[in-house]
Amino acid sequence: xxxxxxxxxxxxxxxxxxxxxxxxxxxxxxxxxxxxxxxxxxxxxxxxxxxxxxxxxxxxxxxxxxxxxxxxxxxxxxxxxxxxxxxxxxxxxxxxxxxxxxxxxxxxxxxxxxxxxxxxxxxxxxxxxxxxxxxxxxxxxxxxxxxxxxxxxxxxxxxxxxxxxxxxxxxxxxxxxxxxxxxxxxxxxxxxxxxxxxxxxxxxxxxxxxxxxxxxxxxxxxxxxxxxxxxxxxxxxxxxxxxxxxxxxxxxxxxxxxxxxxxxxxxxxxxxxxxxx
Amino acid sequence: xxxxxxxxxxxxxxxxxxxxxxxxxxxxxxxxxxxxxxxxxxxxxxxxxxxxxxxxxxxxxxxxxxxxxxxxxxxxxxxxxxxxxxxxxxxxxxxxxxxxxxxxxxxxxxxxxxxxxxxxxxxxxxxxxxxxxxxxxxxxxxxxxxxxxxxxxxxxxxxxxxxxxxxxxxxxxxxxxxxxxxxxxxxxxxxxxxxxxxxxxxxxxxxxxxxxxxxxxxxxxxxxxxxxxxxxxxxxxxxxxxxxxxxxxxxxxxxxxxxxxxxxxxxxxxxxxxxxxxxxxxxxxxxxxxxxxxxxxxxxxxxxxxxxxxxxxxxx
Numbered sequence: 001x002x003x004x005x006x007x008x009x010x011x012x013x014x015x016x017x018x019x020x021x022x023x024x025x026x027x028x029x030x031x032x033x034x035x036x037x038x039x040x041x042x043x044x045x046x047x048x049x050x051x052x053x054x055x056x057x058x059x060x061x062x063x064x065x066x067x068x069x070x071x072x073x074x075x076x077x078x079x080x081x082x083x084x085x086x087x088x089x090x091x092x093x094x095x096x097x098x099x100x101x102x103x104x105x106x107x108x109x110x111x112x113x114x115x116x117x118x119x120x121x122x123x124x125x126x127x128x129x130x131x132x133x134x135x136x137x138x139x140x141x142x143x144x145x146x147x148x149x150x151x152x153x154x155x156x157x158x159x160x161x162x163x164x165x166x167x168x169x170x171x172x173x174x175x176x177x178x179x180x181x182x183x184x185x186x187x188x189x190x191x192x193x194x195x196x197x198x199x200x201x202x203x204x205x206x207x208x209x210x211x212x213x214x215x216x217x218x219x220x221x222x223x224x225x226x227x228x229x230x231x232x233x234x235x236x237x238x239x240x241x242x243x244x245x246x247x248x249x250x251x252x253x254x255x256x257x258x259x260x261x262x263x264x265x266x267x268x269x270x271x272x273x274x275x276x277x
Numbered sequence: 278x279x280x281x282x283x284x285x286x287x288x289x290x291x292x293x294x295x296x297x298x299x300x301x302x303x304x305x306x307x308x309x310x311x312x313x314x315x316x317x318x319x320x321x322x323x324x325x326x327x328x329x330x331x332x333x334x335x336x337x338x339x340x341x342x343x344x345x346x347x348x349x350x351x352x353x354x355x356x357x358x359x360x361x362x363x364x365x366x367x368x369x370x371x372x373x374x375x376x377x378x379x380x381x382x383x384x385x386x387x388x389x390x391x392x393x394x395x396x397x398x399x400x401x402x403x404x405x406x407x408x409x410x411x412x413x414x415x416x417x418x419x420x421x422x423x424x425x426x427x428x429x430x431x432x433x434x435x436x437x438x439x440x441x442x443x444x445x446x447x448x449x450x451x452x453x454x455x456x457x458x459x460x461x462x463x464x465x466x467x468x469x470x471x472x473x474x475x476x477x478x479x480x481x482x483x484x485x486x487x488x489x490x491x492x493x494x495x496x497x498x499x500x501x502x503x504x505x506x507x508x509x510x511x512x513x514x515x516x517x518x519x520x521x522x523x524x525x526x527x528x529x530x531x532x533x534x535x536x537x538x539x540x541x542x543x544x545x546x547x548x549x550x551x552x553x554x555x556x557x558x559x560x561x562x563x564x565x566x567x568x569x570x571x572x573x574x575x576x577x578x579x580x581x582x583x584x585x586x587x588x589x590x591x592x593x
Contacts, residue, residue: 112378118346120375123366129336130371133343140325141347160367163336171328 009052013219017047021249022273023083023096029269031079031100033108037247037259038077041183042150044216045242048223049148050084054230056145059089062115068145069134071119073127074152074181075109081116082106090116125158127151128178132164135176135237146230149178154186157195168237169208177229178209178239181216183246187260200241210234216242249276283449286427287354287388290445291315293431294352298323301435305344309337309355311388316354334359338367341383342375350382350435356394357387357403357444361410372440373413380438386445390420390481391528393447395569399562407480407527408534410442411506417441418506422484423453426460426503433462446482448569453484453501465504468516472498475587476517479526480505480536483578487526490583497587502536510543517543517551522590524554526583531557554586 020043028036049055049070058064072078079099086093091105091114098104105113109122119130131149138145155161168176182200184191191197204211212229214221222242229238246260247253250272253262264272291306292315298304306319310332320327330337334355341351353360361368368385375381387406394401410418417439421427427445434441453469454460460467469484470491476498477487484501491497498520502508517523517540525537532538537555544551558576565575573579577586 112375119342120370120378123370125335126339126367126370129339129367130343130346132336133340133345134347135343136328136340137344137347137349140349160335160339163331163333164339167330167333167336167340 010220010223013044013047013051013223016051017043017219018276020047020080020083021276024080025250025264025269025273027079027082027096027099028264029266030097031108032263033100034079035076035108035260036079036250036264037253037262038074038152038183039079040248040250040253041216041244041246042074042077042181043080043248044219044222045150045179045181046081046084048219048226050088052223052226054223054226055148057116059085059116062090066143066145069118069131069138069147071127071131071134071147071149072110072117072121073131073149074124074155075121077150077152077181078110078121081110085114085116124152124155125160128161128164129167131176131178132167132171132173135168135173136171138175139173145175147176149176151178151180153180153182153184153197153200154191156180156197165204165207165209172235173237174235176237177226178237179226180239180241181244182241183244185246185255185257185260189257204239204241208236210236210238211241212238213241213243216244217248251275283451284424285313285447285449286421286424286445287313287386288315289424290386290427290431290443291319293428295319295322297431297435298326302326303349304435305341305349305351307337307341307351307353309334309353309359311355334364335367338364338371338383342367342371342381345381345383350384350438352384352386354386354388356401357389357406358401360385360387361403361406361442365409368440369413373415376415376440381440382435382438384434384441384443386443388445389447390444391446392563392569392572393482395572396566399564402563404528404530404558406442406444407505407529407536408538411534411539415439416506417504418444419503420444420480420505421503422481422501423450425452425454425457429457429460429462444481450482450485453488462504463509464512465508466500466502466513468498468500470497470499472496472520474520475522475524475590476500476520477524477526477583477587478502478517478536478540481528483526483528486573486578486580486583490580490587493580493584494587505536505539508539510546514543514547514549518547518549520551522552522554524556524583524586524590526556526578528578529557530560531555532560552590554590556583556586
């Protein structure tokens with residue numbers, strides 16, 4: 001079923017989100033090295049962009065010049081994008097059963113060898129600056145395409161991100177839409193116990209960004225906000241701060257400070273999948 | 278052979294890019310708040326394709342990457358130690374790793390290789406760049422000895438869609454090459470003087486010193502290495518093997534992956550008996566003050582030291 005066949009967009013997106021969580025858990029079962037908790041906080045973001053058709057793309061022509069660019073800077077959290085890309089035809093669904101296995105192109109950190117990924121990911125703090133370059137290039141080409149970037153809140157500790165945060169408004173990159181998956185937990189602790197990032201909206205506003213904050217698991221809010229930012233005529237770069245829960249949907253992970261590095265056992269995955277329904 | 282007309286490599290290079298930018302709208306020039314008299318003109322006439330990103334080398338590389346992914350040929354310009362070392366991981370991930378999958382034409386222009394910024398001290402000296410940039414897969418490393426070579430590299434940099442590190446001297450230098458049109462850039466080196474027993478193999482500024490030293494001596498060969506990666510090793514060994522003694526000369530740390538390591542590797546792989554001596558900076562930073570000649574003298578890189586090294590070989 002596609003968005004056009006659905007009479008209730010948000011119900012449709014919500015069902016997709018549940019399905020994506022299930023598929024992500026299945027991937028984690030065969031690839032316990034994958035970062036499960038980080039890949040569960042951004043599910044509604046991916047679902048809104050791809051199934052809500054907020055992102056322009058063509059799975060059969062991944063380099064389509066008129067596509068919107070989506071940079072997944074927090075690459076470790078993109079395991080949940082694999083089932084979406086497979087479902088939409090970027091690659092064969094069968095590939096999902098081979099993640100991190102010998103001969104597969106779907107690794108623990110997504111790279112450009114995977115159809116649908118624009119950049120090398122895995123090392124944090126690069127995506128926003130690269131996205132600025134892409135946004136600038138699109139402006140010079142007089143393209144209407146947008147550049148979306150997904151950042152983690154812990155990723156904001158990287159200094160290079162702030163070089164880009166300062167750069168984007170200076171060059172009026174109004175075609176740039178950042179999304180912060182604000183799941184509030186790093187690898188070892190709550191971000192606020194390491195470097196307190198509270199009042200993040202004000203930080204971005206001070207740097208002359210247009211800011212919207214949403215509940216990152218409320219599909220209606222995310223969809224409407226992203227749509228609003230995409231259609232906005234404001235000449236500032238945009239950022240959506242999505243307040244999320246790391247490990248969302250899996251009680252053993254939610255708000256466990258160490259959930260980033262936690263792998264679930266097979267029986268835990270089975271019960272987690274049952275719990276999603 | 279050497280003309281007296283002094284020019285900086287960067288000015289000639291940038292002037293040529295400026296010319297190309299008129300006919301090629303796919304060229305972008307980014308600077309990390311670093312200038313050149315020639316850059317003022319480019320900045321003024323190509324407001325849309327020149328950006329000063331500020332003192333932010335990491336973002337310099339990232340923005341350059343984004344533009345290159347979209348098909349632009351990008352020049353990223355800064356002082357050599359900062360563009361290579363402050364932004365090394367950006368270069369590794371976004372240029373070196375990335376370009377293995379799809380073309381990324383970003384040309385890193387590092388000005389002030391070696392100790393051209395003599396009195397600015399160890400932060401501004403750049404003795405590591407040859408090694409660390411050679412280390413990166415998919416990277417081309419260019420180290421010209423004069424401005425004609427630098428100029429000839431502009432079209433190469435546009436046409437060869439790979440990341441490149443361009444190591445420029447900071448100071449105006451005289452010409453070594455009268456004509457570079459017959460030079461095959463891809464070979465990466467040129468035998469400037471043919472000799473008998475001893476050959477000096479040098480790069481960048483040190484080729485000027487090598488030539489001066491060779492003139493004081495007889496039958497000493499000089500090879501100018503202007504591309505340090507990739508190197509046509511077979512072709513190079515074909516020349517090296519005519520000699521019994523080789524002295525590598527570089528304004529860089531030795532024994533750690535620089536020009537000396539490259540030559541030593543080629544000799545070893547070919548099971549050669551040729552003796553090798555390495556002139557360059559030992560494993561220490563330079564705090565001594567004084568001009569470049571002084572820094573060379575106290576680090577055994579002046580003409581006298583080169584001559585002494587040749588004579589030691591000849592007297593064996």
